[in-house]
Amino acid sequence: xxxxxxxxxxxxxxxxxxxxxxxxxxxxxxxxxxxxxxxxxxxxxxxxxxxxxxxxxxxxxxxxxxxxxxxxxxxxxxxxxxxxxxxxxxxxxxxxxxxxxxxxxxxxxxxxxxxxxxxxxxxxxxxxxxxxxxxxxxxxxxxxxxxxxxxxxxxxxxxxxxxxxxxxxxxxxxxxxxxxxxxxxxx
Numbered sequence: 001x002x003x004x005x006x007x008x009x010x011x012x013x014x015x016x017x018x019x020x021x022x023x024x025x026x027x028x029x030x031x032x033x034x035x036x037x038x039x040x041x042x043x044x045x046x047x048x049x050x051x052x053x054x055x056x057x058x059x060x061x062x063x064x065x066x067x068x069x070x071x072x073x074x075x076x077x078x079x080x081x082x083x084x085x086x087x088x089x090x091x092x093x094x095x096x097x098x099x100x101x102x103x104x105x106x107x108x109x110x111x112x113x114x115x116x117x118x119x120x121x122x123x124x125x126x127x128x129x130x131x132x133x134x135x136x137x138x139x140x141x142x143x144x145x146x147x148x149x150x151x152x153x154x155x156x157x158x159x160x161x162x163x164x165x166x167x168x169x170x171x172x173x174x175x176x177x178x179x180x181x182x183x184x185x186x187x
Contacts, residue, residue, distance in 0.1 A: 010113070013074070014073075014085065015073060016071070017071040017072060023050040031107070039142050041167075068088070068090050070086070072117070074104065083102065087121065087125060087134070096131045097133045098131055098135075100121065102148075125180060133180060134177065135176065136176045137164070138173060138174050139166055140172045146176075159173065
């Protein structure tokens with residue numbers, strides 16, 4: 001289930017990230033850079049190159065192989081990256097938690113892709129990873145992302161002052177969680 005491809009909306013599917021996605025990531029992130037600047041850390045120029053994305057993907061895939069993360073891409077009909085979903089900081093034991101991060105290409109924003117993908121990731125986190133809870137944070141003024149989380153069943157649990165260094169400054173974040181099930185840990 002985790003390594004499968006899942007159709008979403010508008011000819012886009014959710015699939016696991018691969019090393020071969022580096023060039024497509026670089027193109028999409030470069031195109032969407034100005035759009036996402038308000039909600040992203042300041043990145044070095046190398047981040048927006050195929051080599052920078054290959055290095056980033058290598059780290060994400062190593063974390064996946066170690067059970068600490070699960071990176072997916074939103075891929076269009078030509079298998080180009082048009083967004084990404086990542087479960088990071090996966091914890092087992094009694095917590096069974098992960099942190100969700102996501103973004104969608106500027107040309108695909110507002111089409112329901114993020115909402116559909118977040119819902120699918122939550123199902124895979126529950127059924128494939130056996131997680132109990134997913135948390136996510138958004139910069140306080142990122143109302144579009146907050147709507148995505150609300151539509152996907154997340155609840156607001158508070159505000160974290162100066163939570164992450166975003167767009168050159170420590171930014172307050174609204175914190176959300178989704179409880180996936182109330183059963184005992186599966187494994």
